[in-house]
Amino acid sequence: MTELGERIGARIVGLLLIISGASVVGLWTMDTSAVSGESLFAIFLSMDLVCFAMIGYIYRVTKGGDDFGRFPLFFGCCMLLLLAFAGIATI
Amino acid sequence: MTEQEEEKKPESRFHPPEGAATHERALARVVHWFDSRLGLSYEMLRPAPAYSVNPFYWLGALAVVAFGIQAVTGMMMMIYYIPTPTQAYSSTLYIFQNVSYGRFLETVHLYTAYAMIMLAFMHMMRGYFVSVHKKPHELMWVTGMIMGFVTLGFGFTGYLLPWTVVSKSATDVGIGMMAALPQPLSNFIQFLIVGGGTDSGTMLRFFDLHVVVLPAVLVILLAAKMYMLEAHGVSEPVTGPVPIPEKKRKLIPIFPDLTFYLLELAALFGVAIFLISVAFPLNLPPQYTPTLAAQSTPQPDWYFLWIYQILKISIFEGPGLTVALTLISLVFIGLIVLPFVDRGTTRRIASRRNFITLGLIFVAEVAALTIWGYETPGKIIPNEQAVLILGGTALVVALVSAGMYRVIFRGLPKGTGPRGGSSPNAPSAPYATRAFNNAALWTATSFVVLLTLGTFGIGGSLTAAVQLIMQGATYSILTSFAISLAELSVAVAGTVYLLYRLDLGTGSIKRRVKAFEVGWKQ
Numbered sequence: 001m002t003e004l005g006e007r008i009g010a011r012i013v014g015l016l017l018i019i020s021g022a023s024v025v026g027l028w029t030m031d032t033s034a035v036s037g038e039s040l041f042a043i044f045l046s047m048d049l050v051c052f053a054m055i056g057y058i059y060r061v062t063k064g065g066d067d068f069g070r071f072p073l074f075f076g077c078c079m080l081l082l083l084a085f086a087g088i089a090t091i
Numbered sequence: 092m093t094e095q096e097e098e099k100k101p102e103s104r105f106h107p108p109e110g111a112a113t114h115e116r117a118l119a120r121v122v123h124w125f126d127s128r129l130g131l132s133y134e135m136l137r138p139a140p141a142y143s144v145n146p147f148y149w150l151g152a153l154a155v156v157a158f159g160i161q162a163v164t165g166m167m168m169m170i171y172y173i174p175t176p177t178q179a180y181s182s183t184l185y186i187f188q189n190v191s192y193g194r195f196l197e198t199v200h201l202y203t204a205y206a207m208i209m210l211a212f213m214h215m216m217r218g219y220f221v222s223v224h225k226k227p228h229e230l231m232w233v234t235g236m237i238m239g240f241v242t243l244g245f246g247f248t249g250y251l252l253p254w255t256v257v258s259k260s261a262t263d264v265g266i267g268m269m270a271a272l273p274q275p276l277s278n279f280i281q282f283l284i285v286g287g288g289t290d291s292g293t294m295l296r297f298f299d300l301h302v303v304v305l306p307a308v309l310v311i312l313l314a315a316k317m318y319m320l321e322a323h324g325v326s327e328p329v330t331g332p333v334p335i336p337e338k339k340r341k342l343i344p345i346f347p348d349l350t351f352y353l354l355e356l357a358a359l360f361g362v363a364i365f366l367i368s369v370a371f372p373l374n375l376p377p378q379y380t381p382t383l384a385a386q387s388t389p390q391p392d393w394y395f396l397w398i399y400q401i402l403k404i405s406i407f408e409g410p411g412l413t414v415a416l417t418l419i420s421l422v423f424i425g426l427i428v429l430p431f432v433d434r435g436t437t438r439r440i441a442s443r444r445n446f447i448t449l450g451l452i453f454v455a456e457v458a459a460l461t462i463w464g465y466e467t468p469g470k471i472i473p474n475e476q477a478v479l480i481l482g483g484t485a486l487v488v489a490l491v492s493a494g495m496y497r498v499i500f501r502g503l504p505k506g507t508g509p510r511g512g513s514s515p516n517a518p519s520a521p522y523a524t525r526a527f528n529n530a531a532l533w534t535a536t537s538f539v540v541l542l543t544l545g546t547f548g549i550g551g552s553l554t555a556a557v558q559l560i561m562q563g564a565t566y567s568i569l570t571s572f573a574i575s576l577a578e579l580s581v582a583v584a585g586t587v588y589l590l591y592r593l594d595l596g597t598g599s600i601k602r603r604v605k606a607f608e609v610g611w612k613q
Contacts, residue, residue: 006115009114010112013114014114037192038369038372041195042365042366042368042369046362046365049359049362052354053355053358057355060347060348060351060355062115
């Protein structure tokens with residue numbers, strides 16, 4: 001793992017923590033009686049889980065001294081973007 | 092605690108490293124906290140080789156994750172659910188309509204059950220193809236098979252609980268079939284799941300089996316299987332003559348590396364289930380009444396359709412039912428005793444042609460019967476049709492398997508080692524390379540894709556040709572005819588190209604085609 005890789009990892013983890021924090025806040029402030037509630041609930045929960053999976057991956061790779069694979073991080077970011085768009089569309 | 096005991100206590104391996112980045116220090120601190128409190132440094136579980144960081148090694152673990160999600164959602168539903176014939180449906184409907192996210196909860200419970208069954212099946216078939224049942228894992232295989240039956244038991248008992256017309260009718264059919272099983276098995280199962288025969292008795296038994304007996308059995312079996320896994324370790328990957336790289340053999344600790352890996356997979360699995368559940372929410376069918384049941388066609392859920400389809404073949408009607416059930420039981424028994432039948436030492440796929448072909452036929456037949464069952468609800472299947480479809484499927488798969496073995500494994504050195512590895516003196520090049528294995532895999536995949544395309548092309552063009560003759564030329568018939576012909580052309584051209592590329596290295600091609608040699612290096 002290069003120093004640049006570690007710095008990128010640190011920034012991604014920071015961003016992921018912000019996103020997951022925001023989605024947790026979203027989960028707790030939801031109106032559970034709303035019709036679109038189930039979709040929003042699933043989207044927020046999924047965002048949290050994707051963030052968790054990505055943080056876990058970054059930790060595992062950093063600890064093992066390997067380089068980040070392109071696909072897992074790219075896939076995770078795409079998932080988060082799609083979920084964010086789906087969330088906006090649902091609201 | 093004495094001084095000596097204090098010395099024996101192992102130190103946590105996850106101290107925040109000196110001079111590490113901020114995020115690394117923060118994460119290491121969190122891991123260190125859990126590690127020191129939970130005592131994970133005692134290493135109750137042994138480290139596993141790096142090659143086990145592969146989703147295929149974790150299909151069983153994901154099935155357990157699915158079981159966990161079901162347990163949580165099931166417990167939430169139990170708060171509202173009432174297991175009596177008169178109130179089961181209304182309480183389920185109440186969860187759907189009045190409980191916050193009740194429909195989502197029910198849908199997640201159902202889809203996770205489907206996923207659990209599918210993952211268990213994939214886990215079993217992967218194990219079959221890479222021979223995880225070989226010595227010393229025989230009893231692990233047997234335990235896993237029993238766990239698979241328990242999983243199917245979950246499906247069978249859970250299906251009745253909403254008391255819908257679909258679920259009750261299908262369960263009645265299932266119970267009726269069990270009466271045709273040989274004695275004393277039939278009496279025992281009838282007593283176990285039906286009892287006195289009243290609806291309320293059956294309902295209560297199914298509920299108890301679903302929420303108490305089967306989960307307890309599954310947990311005990313899981314503990315036994317984990318114990319055996321810990322004793323024997325995971326099976327090595329089947330790489331044939333290609334040695335496993337040292338990097339992949341490196342041992343990595345269960346905590347945090349493999350635990351994190353499992354949690355990552357579990358998180359993604361959860362995401363998939365949740366998103367599918369909101370995209371395709373469950374609709375509750377009407378409540379069971381004898382009148383509605385008489386009007387509907389009983390059909391089991393998809394995981395039992397293949398069995399149901401076999402039982403619908405006309406030769407198995409009436410007294411033939413016992414024969415059919417005995418045959419199906421023999422398939423299950425065969426799967427359980429597999430480690431004691433397939434006793435060869437080699438795990439190499441190249442050397443297990445018969446067992447691999449049998450496995451492929453089994454998967455293809457189960458898939459064909461399931462799709463066929465879905466397409467023909469309640470219809471008795473004529474014997475000739477059954478022979479044609481089941482025999483045809485088996486024949487096609489056997490031919491494809493024979494072709495693949497001929498194309499891929501022709502001339503490969505025979506292996507006898509645990510990985511199927513050859514003796515040290517056996518020729519290694521060019522077969523003992525990862526590139527060769529990858530090329531073989533790509534060739535096989537392309538071959539199967541082309542064959543599938545060709546099959547659709549032949550079938551489609553024949554159907555369209557018959558329609559052209561019988562109904563005359565219409566726009567839709569001509570379009571489907573053109574599409575089928577195009578499919579067939581692509582399949583033929585692709586096959587010719589594939590065969591040409593395979594023969595390029597041999598120098599046996601008389602008429603060279605430059606367009607087919609793009610990127611080829613001698």
